[in-house]
Amino acid sequence: MFQCKLCPNKGTDRQIRGVGARMAAYRVCSSCDFWLTCLGYMMLGDQDPDGRRALRIDGRHYLTWTDEQGFPPEIGYAGAEVCRYVLLDDPTGAVRVSHRIWLMGTIPDAFRDRMPDNAVFAPAA
Structure with a gap:
C-alpha cells in the first residue's frame, strides 16, 4: 500500500483490471488511474x-x-x-x-x- 500522490486515497500494486503495475509505477490509486485515462482521451483529441x-x-x-x-x-x-x-x-x-x-x-x-x-x-x- 502507498499514498496516492493525487488524492488522499491509498494505492496498491494489486492487479485491478490489469493495471496494478501502472498504478504502482505512477503512485496513484485506482480512481486516479481511471481519471488519468479519461484525461488521456482529452489529450488525444x-x-x-x-x-x-x-x-x-x-x-x-x-x-x-x-x-x-x-x-x-x-x-x-x-x-x-x-x-x-x-x-x-x-x-x-x-x-x-x-x-x-x-x-x-x-x-x-x-x-x-x-x-x-x-x-x-x-x-x-
Missing part, C-alpha cells in the same frame, strides 16, 4: 480511431459508442436513447447524434480544472 467520442458535459464524463461496437459496458450504460450534443469548439454549432452513450462518472474536483466541459446536450429537434 477526445476521439478514438474507432469513432467513440469523449464528452464532458456539466462536469460528467461520457463516451459515445457506435452501432458497430455494440453496447457499452453495462456499468454506467446510460441507454439507447438518442443523445444529441454540440461540441463547444465546433464553430458551426452542428448537432451530433449518438444512439448509445456511457456515463463514466462525475469528474472529481482534483481533475475538473484539467478536464473542462467540451460539449453540451442539445434539445430534441
